[in-house]
Amino acid sequence: MVRLVILTSLFFLAPSSSLVTNLSSIGAKIGRVSAGPIEISNLGCGTWSWGNKLLWDYDPSQDEEIYSAYRAIRDAGVTIFDTADSYGTLELNGRAETLLGKFERRYLDEKNNNSSINNIFSVGNFFGGDISERSSEKNRQQVATKFAPYPWRVTRGSLVQAAKESLKRLDQDKLCVAQLHWSTANYQPFQEGALWEGIADVYDAGLCEAVGVSNYGPMQLQKFSKRMEEREVPIAIAQVQYSLMTARNNEILESCNDVGCRLISYSPLCLGLLTGKYDMDNLPRPGNPRRQLFRELLPGAKPLLGTLKAVAKEVNKTPSQVAINWAICKGTVPIPGARNLKQAQENLGSVGWFLSKGAIEELDIASTGIQKKMIENIFQTR
Numbered sequence: 001m002v003r004l005v006i007l008t009s010l011f012f013l014a015p016s017s018s019l020v021t022n023l024s025s026i027g028a029k030i031g032r033v034s035a036g037p038i039e040i041s042n043l044g045c046g047t048w049s050w051g052n053k054l055l056w057d058y059d060p061s062q063d064e065e066i067y068s069a070y071r072a073i074r075d076a077g078v079t080i081f082d083t084a085d086s087y088g089t090l091e092l093n094g095r096a097e098t099l100l101g102k103f104e105r106r107y108l109d110e111k112n113n114n115s116s117i118n119n120i121f122s123v124g125n126f127f128g129g130d131i132s133e134r135s136s137e138k139n140r141q142q143v144a145t146k147f148a149p150y151p152w153r154v155t156r157g158s159l160v161q162a163a164k165e166s167l168k169r170l171d172q173d174k175l176c177v178a179q180l181h182w183s184t185a186n187y188q189p190f191q192e193g194a195l196w197e198g199i200a201d202v203y204d205a206g207l208c209e210a211v212g213v214s215n216y217g218p219m220q221l222q223k224f225s226k227r228m229e230e231r232e233v234p235i236a237i238a239q240v241q242y243s244l245m246t247a248r249n250n251e252i253l254e255s256c257n258d259v260g261c262r263l264i265s266y267s268p269l270c271l272g273l274l275t276g277k278y279d280m281d282n283l284p285r286p287g288n289p290r291r292q293l294f295r296e297l298l299p300g301a302k303p304l305l306g307t308l309k310a311v312a313k314e315v316n317k318t319p320s321q322v323a324i325n326w327a328i329c330k331g332t333v334p335i336p337g338a339r340n341l342k343q344a345q346e347n348l349g350s351v352g353w354f355l356s357k358g359a360i361e362e363l364d365i366a367s368t369g370i371q372k373k374m375i376e377n378i379f380q381t382r
Helices: 016-024 060-075 095-120 131-138 156-170 189-204 218-231 249-259 270-275 289-315 319-329 341-348 357-368
Strands: 032-035 038-041 080-084 142-147 175-180 208-214 235-241 262-266
Touching: 032 262, 038 142, 038 175, 038 235, 060 095, 060 341, 080 095, 095 142, 095 156, 142 156, 156 175, 156 189, 175 189, 175 235, 189 208, 189 218, 208 218, 218 235, 218 249, 235 249, 249 262, 270 289, 270 319, 289 319, 289 357, 319 341, 319 357
Parallel strands: 080 142, 142 175, 175 208, 208 235, 235 262
Antiparallel strands: 032 038
């Protein structure tokens, strides 16, 4: 039988339906993990959908709803936000970065306004401490943005310029992590060297705390790590598509451990397929690329989805919460997206507890038996 191992306080014995709402306001659920030289929250938030019309039907009128999700996530203690200079469709290019900066400024303004009176009577003030300052530093927003290796970015200086443009959209002085969005090794290898030197130059210019990569396989990550070590540039994260629907999970995990960085798992819900909301009679809208993809993947994923639902029922969680927690148990930091308060609360319900070893093994077996895995990113390297 699948058993849930509760590793947190007795608060987590409360029903899960009330757990997310109660704890999201005090930030008691989110843990902290190392990522190279820095520390980040053990759950992040991806912003791919913020500005994406094609896959996620984004419209600027949704911004207020997205902010409600952002506020709940920040209140819960999530600090690491993954974004990219290419996120946003056509005229909305860079929209996700713009919203991240705008949302954080609004969030801090609201927090300052709400706490101004309370601070007068705080324990720290009475005893001369700086409790609020220490708490604020630990909970500061951490932006990890990715720079796309566009064909015209063939010089190292183009990466430094890209970082400055991202910071301008964010209205910030420094990135937490500057990342290469993908490797050009598979199709334009001569560009790769300039990208590596450029991302190191971004660090040397004081524009980021550390660097990272996305869609790099174990071999390419090792090569990148060697060059960064020569440049004395710290690597914080490497991210790949990582979920119960993907293949070759263990290889990249081992490589991250070797180079001393944290694996970020993007699309931990496989574009929504692992939420349990979709079946052959309920697919994404016509015209959405996910519709055909799900049509191809769902038949072979039925045993896995059945196991996921059974485990979820056993531990009194939802399938998506179990899928995200599985990724956390593997040592990764998942970055599910959230475009409204309901989705944010759903994601927050995936932390504060851990699946048992038996449950993880059961899910691993079901994942291994998938007839057709999720397709890899076309830029994924070995």
